[in-house]
Every structure is written in structure tokens, then in C-alpha cells.
Amino acid sequence: MVLTSGGTEADNLAIAGLVRPGDHVVSSTIEHHAVLNSCKRLEERGIEVTYVPVDGRGLVDPNDIRRAIRPNTRLVTIMMANNETGVLQPVAEIGKVCAEADVYFHTDAVQAASKIPIRVKEIGCDLLSISGHKFHAPQGVGALFVRKGTTLEPLFHGGSHERSRRAGTENVPGIVGLGKAAELALKGFELKDDRDIAALRDRLESSILRNVESAGVNGQGAPRVPNTSNIYFDYIEGEALIISLDLKGLAVSTGAACSSGAIEPSHVLTAMGLRPDRARASIRFSLGKQNTAEDVDFALQLVPASVARLRELSPLYNKTATQTV
Numbered sequence: 001m002v003l004t005s006g007g008t009e010a011d012n013l014a015i016a017g018l019v020r021p022g023d024h025v026v027s028s029t030i031e032h033h034a035v036l037n038s039c040k041r042l043e044e045r046g047i048e049v050t051y052v053p054v055d056g057r058g059l060v061d062p063n064d065i066r067r068a069i070r071p072n073t074r075l076v077t078i079m080m081a082n083n084e085t086g087v088l089q090p091v092a093e094i095g096k097v098c099a100e101a102d103v104y105f106h107t108d109a110v111q112a113a114s115k116i117p118i119r120v121k122e123i124g125c126d127l128l129s130i131s132g133h134k135f136h137a138p139q140g141v142g143a144l145f146v147r148k149g150t151t152l153e154p155l156f157h158g159g160s161h162e163r164s165r166r167a168g169t170e171n172v173p174g175i176v177g178l179g180k181a182a183e184l185a186l187k188g189f190e191l192k193d194d195r196d197i198a199a200l201r202d203r204l205e206s207s208i209l210r211n212v213e214s215a216g217v218n219g220q221g222a223p224r225v226p227n228t229s230n231i232y233f234d235y236i237e238g239e240a241l242i243i244s245l246d247l248k249g250l251a252v253s254t255g256a257a258c259s260s261g262a263i264e265p266s267h268v269l270t271a272m273g274l275r276p277d278r279a280r281a282s283i284r285f286s287l288g289k290q291n292t293a294e295d296v297d298f299a300l301q302l303v304p305a306s307v308a309r310l311r312e313l314s315p316l317y318n319k320t321a322t323q324t325v
Contacts, residue, residue: 001143001144001145001146002143002144002146002152002162002163002165002166003141003142003143003162003166003170003171003175003178004141004142004143004144004166005140005141005142005171006131006132006133006139006140006141006142007032007034007108007110007129007130007131007134007142008034008131009142009155010129010130010131010142010143010144011032011034011035011038011077011106011108011129012034012038012155013144013152013154013155013165013166014077014106014127014129014144014152015035015038015039015042015075015077015106016038016041016042016153016155017152017153017154017155017165018074018075018104018106018127018150018152018153019042019047019074019075020074021045021046021047022047022072023047023072023073023074023075024047024048024049024050024070024072024073024074025039025042025047025048025049025050025073025074025075025076025077026049026050026052026065026068026069026073026075026076026077026078026103027039027049027050027051027052027076027077027078028051028052028053028054028060028078028079028089029051029052029053029054029267029271030054030058030060030079030082030267030268030271030272031077031078031079031108032079032083032108032110032111034108035077035079035108036267039051039077050068052064052065052068053271054271054272055272056272056273057087057219057220057221057222057272058082058085058087058218058219058222058268058271058272059087059089059090059222060078060089060090060094062090062093062094062096062097065078065094065097065098066097066101069097069098069101069103073101073103074103074104075103075104075105075106076094076097076098076103076104076105076106077105077106077107077108078091078094078105078106078107078108079107079108079109079110079111080107080108080109080111080112080118080123080128081109081111081112081115081116081224081225081228082111082219082268083110083111084218084228084230084255084266084268084269084284085218085219085222085224085228085230085268085269085272085284086111086219086224086225086227086228086229086230087219087222087223087224088112088116088222088223088224088225089107091107091123091125092122092123092124094107095123095124095125096124098124099124104126104127104150105124105125105126105127106125106126106127106128106129107123107125107127107128107129108129109128109129109130110129110130110131110134110142111134111225111228112225113130113131113134113135113185114134114135114136114181114182114185114188115194115225115226115227116194116225116226117189120145120147125145125147126146126147126150127144127145127146127147127150128144128145129142129143129144129145130142130143130145132174132177132178132181135181135182135185136181136184136185137174137177137178137180137181137182138173138174138177138178140171140174141171141174141175141177141178142178143178146165152165154166154167156168188289193289194226195226196289197226197227197287197288197289197291198226198227200287200291200293200295200296201226201227201228201229201285201287203293203296204229204285204287204296204299204300205217205229205231207300208231208300208303208304209231211300211304212233212303212304212307212308214233214234214235215231215232215233215234215307216231216232217229217230217231218230218231218232218269218272218274218282219272226287227286227287227288228284228285228286228287229284229285229286229287230269230282230283230284230285231282231283231285232274232278232279232281232282233281233282233283233307234277234278234281234317235281235311235314235316235317236281236307236310236311236314236317237280237281237310238254238280238281238282238283239254239280240310241283241306241307241310242254242283244306244309244310245302245303245306248302248306249298250298250299250302250303252283252284252285252286253283253284253286254266254280254282254283254284255268255269255282255284265279265280266279266282269282285299
């Protein structure tokens with residue numbers, strides 16, 4: 001285990017610390033920008049990267065990974081859970097493909113940690129990234145699991161901290177917080193927190209879809225983490241809906257929290273085949289163990305009414321409604 005400043009550093013260390021000139025890397029079109037931009041940096045250095053597609057549910061096909069692997073492939077990096085849709089990738093199957101081909105396998109598990117049980121032996125990964133703030137540890141601390149025998153070139157050069165893999169004085173208070181948060185997350189599985197959160201998420205989704213026309217869940221039909229729901233509302237702009245809900249006290253987002261304010265439609269949703277207008281009309285709801293049934297009731301009071309008001313102002317919606325009369 002290498003202790004880091006968060007998921008971004010852990011992803012960068014896994015990728016840049018392992019890949020060398022002449023190597024080939026396989027990733028996917030829906031990765032977090034910590035992985036995508038790391039791969040882009042490799043391409044700038046002349047290293048080839050193959051990006052496998054996803055289907056309409058946002059799932060990678062392990063057979064596409066198998067077909068993409070070449071004799072010089074050194075690393076496959078596929079996220080465990082998507083940060084925008086919550087869709088869980090078949091990482092154990094991908095791990096088997098990589099093991100058969102004798103290729104290193106890294107999975108970005110930042111969005112999955114504490115949401116589902118993670119067992120590195122079952123996944124078969126060589127490297128796995130987590131970030132503390134995703135499960136109530138302090139911001140600024142994360143970790144990279146490194147399987148024994150996996151050699152990494154450090155990103156930072158200095159002292160011999162973290163077995164010479166990550167120079168710099170460790171963030172001891174953050175690390176203590178990370179350990180305590182992980183302990184509480186494990187206890188949460190015993191208490192069935194994940195099941196309770198999934199029940200709230202499912203009630204939120206079903207009620208919205210029942211009461212709002214021309215809406216749907218992105219990633220529906222795929223396995224997902226229990227706390228994330230990404231819903232499109234045709235004929236409106238997601239950013240306008242976010243502002244409307246925020247003014248009433250409900251916090252949602254149009255995609256990754258670290259991409260807030262981005263103008264372009266989500267690369268995840270467009271990779272899944274959504275039209276740009278539908279991708280822009282999608283918002284993400286994230287629940288946690290601190291949320292209650294009353295919080296969901298509050299959201300269900302606000303969302304249909306806010307969508308209806310915004311659609312009244314939408315020329316496209318009004319035109320469509322007129323044509324169907």
C-alpha cells in the first residue's frame with residue numbers, strides 16, 4: 001500500500017509509475033479524468049493507448065479488453081465504479097483476462113470504496129486506487145494498493161518514504177482519519193448501510209420516473225453502486241435544474257463534482273450513446289448514510305415541480321407538446 005494525497009495521485013502513480021516507452025496501455029472511454037488525462041500524457045510521450053468503448057448501459061465488455069491486448073501491452077486500467085452513473089464494471093472478469101495475458105491490471109476504485117465490499121484477491125488487480133474523502137475521511141489523503149512484486153517508478157523524488165515509492169512526509173492526521181473511516185465503512189456493511197441507501201435511491205428513482213415524463217435513468221439495467229443515480233430530463237438544461245434545486249436547498253450535480261461548471265456534455269454519457277442535448281439534460285443524485293427518508297421526500301417535492309417550471313420556459317418542449325396534441 002502506498003499512501004497518497006488522494007485518488008488523482010494514486011491513479012497517476014499507478015499509470016506513470018508502471019508504463020515505459022514502447023509499452024501499450026488499454027483503458028476505456030468513460031474513465032475519470034485522473035486516468036484519461038494520465039493516458040493522454042502517455043500519448044504525448046509516444047506511448048500508444050487503446051480506449052475500449054462501452055455499451056448503452058455504460059458497461060465495458062471484457063472481450064473488448066481481450067481483443068485490445070497486444071504483445072507489448074503492459075497495463076490495463078479500467079475503473080471499478082463510474083463516478084457519474086455509478087455503473088459497476090466487471091472488474092473480476094477483466095482481471096482474469098489480464099492474468100491470462102500476463103498484463104498488469106489497475107482499477108480506479110475511488111467511487112466504489114465504502115459503497116461495495118472490495119476484495120483485491122477476487123478482483124485479481126495489481127493496483128487499486130482509493131480516495132479518503134469519498135468515504136468520510138479528510139480531504140487530501142488516499143492510497144494505492146500495490147500487489148507484491150509490482151515495481152513502480154516514483155512520481156516524486158526525495159526521501160525513501162513509502163518504501164521509496166512516494167517521497168515526502170506523510171500526512172499522519174489524514175492517514176489516521178483514512179484508517180478510521182475505512183473501519184467505520186466495514187462496520188457499515190455489517191449494519192446493512194448499503195442496502196438501506198440502495199432502497200432510498202430506488203425510491204427516489206421510481207417516484208421521479210412515475211411523476212416526470214420524458215425522463216430516464218442513465219445506466220439502468222447495469223449493476224450500480226447503491227448511492228448514485230444519474231437521471232435525464234428531456235427538454236431542459238441540467239445546469240438550470242441544478243440552480244433551481246440549489247436555491248431550494250437540494251444539492252445535485254450534472255456529473256463529476258470535479259467537473260462542475262464544465263460546458264461540454266459529459267464524456268461518460270456521450271460515450272454511452274446519449275445525444276448531446278440529453279447528456280446536458282442529465283443530473284446526478286448522490287446519497288450517503290447520513291441521508292434519510294425525509295431527505296428523499298424533500299427531493300421528491302422539488303424535482304417534478306422544478307422540471308415542470310423549466311419545461312414551461314422551453315421552446316422545444318412547448319413545440320413538441322403542441323405537435324402531439
